[in-house]
Amino acid sequence: MITFEDVTKRYRDGTVAVDDLSMEVPTGAITVFVGPSGCGKTTSLRMINRMIDATSGRITLDGQDVREIDPATLRRGIGYVIQQAGLFPHRKIVDNVATVPYLLGWNKKKARARAMELLELVGLDPGLARRYPFQLSGGQQQRVGVARALAADPPVLLMDEPFSAVDPIVRASLQDELLRLQSELRKTIVFVTHDIDEAVKLGDTVAVLRVGGRLAQMAGPATLLTEPADDFVREFLGRDRGIRRLSFISAKEVRLSPAPSDLETDENGGPLGWRTADGLAAYGTFNPETDSLRVALDAALLSPNGTAVAVDEEGRVRGVAGRDAIDELLAEYAPPAAGPARGGASGSGGGSSSGAGDSEGAPA
Amino acid sequence: MNWLADFFGDAAHWSGPDGIPVRLLEHLEFSAAAFLVAALIAVPLGLLIGHTGRGALLVVVAANAARALPTLGLLVLVVLLAGVGTVLPVLIPLIVLAVPPILVNTYEGVRGVDADLRDAAYGMGLRGRQVLFQTLTPVALPLILLGLRLAAIQVVSTATVAAFVGLGGLGRFIIDGLATKTYADVIGGAVLVAALALAVQFAFVLLDRVVVSPGVRQVR
Ligand SMILES: Nc1ncnc2c1ncn2[C@@H]1O[C@H](COP(=O)(O)OP(=O)(O)OP(=O)(O)O)[C@@H](O)[C@H]1O
Numbered sequence: 155m156i157t158f159e160d161v162t163k164r165y166r167d168g169t170v171a172v173d174d175l176s177m178e179v180p181t182g183a184i185t186v187f188v189g190p191s192g193c194g195k196t197t198s199l200r201m202i203n204r205m206i207d208a209t210s211g212r213i214t215l216d217g218q219d220v221r222e223i224d225p226a227t228l229r230r231g232i233g234y235v236i237q238q239a240g241l242f243p244h245r246k247i248v249d250n251v252a253t254v255p256y257l258l259g260w261n262k263k264k265a266r267a268r269a270m271e272l273l274e275l276v277g278l279d280p281g282l283a284r285r286y287p288f289q290l291s292g293g294q295q296q297r298v299g300v301a302r303a304l305a306a307d308p309p310v311l312l313m314d315e316p317f318s319a320v321d322p323i324v325r326a327s328l329q330d331e332l333l334r335l336q337s338e339l340r341k342t343i344v345f346v347t348h349d350i351d352e353a354v355k356l357g358d359t360v361a362v363l364r365v366g367g368r369l370a371q372m373a374g375p376a377t378l379l380t381e382p383a384d385d386f387v388r389e390f391l392g393r394d395r396g397i398r399r400l401s402f403i404s405a406k407e408v409r410l411s412p413a414p415s416d417l418e419t420d421e422n423g424g425p426l427g428w429r430t431a432d433g434l435a436a437y438g439t440f441n442p443e444t445d446s447l448r449v450a451l452d453a454a455l456l457s458p459n460g461t462a463v464a465v466d467e468e469g470r471v472r473g474v475a476g477r478d479a480i481d482e483l484l485a486e487y488a489p490p491a492a493g494p495a496r497g498g499a500s501g502s503g504g505g506s507s508s509g510a511g512d513s514e515g516a517p518a
Numbered sequence: 519m520n521w522l523a524d525f526f527g528d529a530a531h532w533s534g535p536d537g538i539p540v541r542l543l544e545h546l547e548f549s550a551a552a553f554l555v556a557a558l559i560a561v562p563l564g565l566l567i568g569h570t571g572r573g574a575l576l577v578v579v580a581a582n583a584a585r586a587l588p589t590l591g592l593l594v595l596v597v598l599l600a601g602v603g604t605v606l607p608v609l610i611p612l613i614v615l616a617v618p619p620i621l622v623n624t625y626e627g628v629r630g631v632d633a634d635l636r637d638a639a640y641g642m643g644l645r646g647r648q649v650l651f652q653t654l655t656p657v658a659l660p661l662i663l664l665g666l667r668l669a670a671i672q673v674v675s676t677a678t679v680a681a682f683v684g685l686g687g688l689g690r691f692i693i694d695g696l697a698t699k700t701y702a703d704v705i706g707g708a709v710l711v712a713a714l715a716l717a718v719q720f721a722f723v724l725l726d727r728v729v730v731s732p733g734v735r736q737v738r
Pocket residue numbers: 165166167169170171189190191192193194195196197198348
């Protein structure tokens with residue numbers, strides 16, 4: 155476990171980048187530091203591996219003050235991924251990945267074998283191993299960056315906006331890949347981003363920082379969306395909080411009814427559409443085992459009759475869920491009645507959240 | 519053309535203590551000695567200053583002094599101080615000539631390495647010296663070699679001044695030829711010096727191929 159205890163970082167020019175930060179970063183989970191530009195996310199992250207030393211307070215790693223550990227030794231035990239990948243241009247991909255094993259004195263054969271394993275783990279073609287970084291795309295370079303950070307199997311991984319330099323589609327696939335890896339590896343990951351959607355998607359815990367390096371709120375993503383601690387957090391979370399929160403509720407509990415006879419299926423039991431007077435109409439599907447309530451609602455909204463089609467992994471119809479069934483679950487997961495933020499942004503126009511509860515009536 | 523034929527066609531020019539092979543060897547000896555000493559001074563210094571950022575002023579001074587300093591004037595000065603008859607008066611000006619291009623390019627090469635890359639190297643757990651030798655130096659190598667090549671070519675061309683103070687080398691053909699108005703020798707000597715400079719250039723191109731990582735060569 156990583157803990158921050160009253161950590162302050164004041165740069166030489168007097169800038170206070172992090173102000174009296176205290177928090178616990180849980181082991182084996184992804185903790186995201188998110189906040190506006192300049193709020194001290196990078197500074198906080200880099201104090202963990204001593205790329206920056208705190209001015210006061212302490213950071214401990216499994217109970218030991220990091221200032222007591224030799225920086226190079228400390229860093230070899232912590233994976234580090236940065237925005238531009240920072241690969242060594244003069245080394246082949248395989249040797250880039252093997253950087254830390256080489257530093258730890260592994261022999262070349264073992265280090266390279268390990269590197270090849272990792273390339274595969276992060277979903278890269280082993281044929282790329284012999285190439286140089288400039289011969290790879292940005293997304294591929296980022297994967298190599300992740301592989302390099304994981305090479306010596308460090309328990310902790312620090313990632314500073316690792317996916318922000320790639321296009322949205324590649325970013326989404328890198329995010330999915332990270333979640334898949336994490337489900338296998340269970341590392342303690344500290345992930346920095348200024349993109350709240352990325353934070354909510356990846357974080358088991360999200361720490362929202364405000365400018366001046368102060369912790370505004372630290373919570374799981376679902377809690378963050380329903381119960382932002384104050385106007386700053388609510389503002390930062392942006393629109394559609396209510397809808398986005400549904401991503402964290404499993405569709406497993408949606409009450410399914412047998413498929414009605416007007417749902418056409420093919421010979422394998424896959425849906426074809428709703429039979430209407432004018433032919434087949436559109437439909438939406440969700441998989442109750444793997445999808446969220448958000449997907450189920452989306453599927454319902456896609457059908458003219460407001461009924462979502464539940465399918466299994468093979469795409470066979472398992473039943474249907476009408477809006478009434480979805481609504482039952484929505485009610486069950488309604489935010490706490492006395493919570494500080496039961497209001498939302500809906501209908502207030504402009505999209506900036508006008509909160510309710512304790513902030514009601516506060517000037518905009 | 520006649521003069522060239524006269525010079526290179528003369529069998530006497532190919533043997534004896536003042537023949538082409540001996541003069542060429544002498545020339546190479548001065549040049550190599552001066553170049554090696556300069557490289558041994560300037561490369562480590564450039565790496566160190568580039569890596570630590572301390573002493574950058576020295577690089578600026580060296581770069582400007584190089585442009586201002588007259589090699590021949592320095593030669594005369596050293597002869598006056600050290601006396602004729604030793605190789606020192608030749609080596610010192612040549613070294614002084616060779617240090618700045620090596621120093622400046624090595625320094626610039628190391629300084630110019632992307633800050634993110636340097637950061638990543640430290641972040642992976644490389645120590646200061648490992649960062650210098652395993653990251654900064656290989657990435658800066660094209661520029662370091664450029665500095666060495668410029669210096670080597672200057673040294674080889676300028677080593678002709680050895681003849682001014684009575685030492686050997688290809689400069690002898692030029693100086694003696696001028697004195698005796700044997701223009702075939704003057705031109706023959708000049709052609710040999712030029713050919714040597716080209717050979718040095720070529721050697722460095724080959725060296726570049728061998729020692730610079732393809733990953734770095736492409737990035738340039
Ligand atoms: N070396 C430095 N010297 C002085 N001030 C610095 C230094 N590095 C960062 N700062 C300042 O400290 C504050 C926090 O910087 P930091 O890089 O941690 O922000 P960040 O949250 O990572 O921002 P971004 O999202 O833009 O990367 C900023 O005001 C920044 O200008």
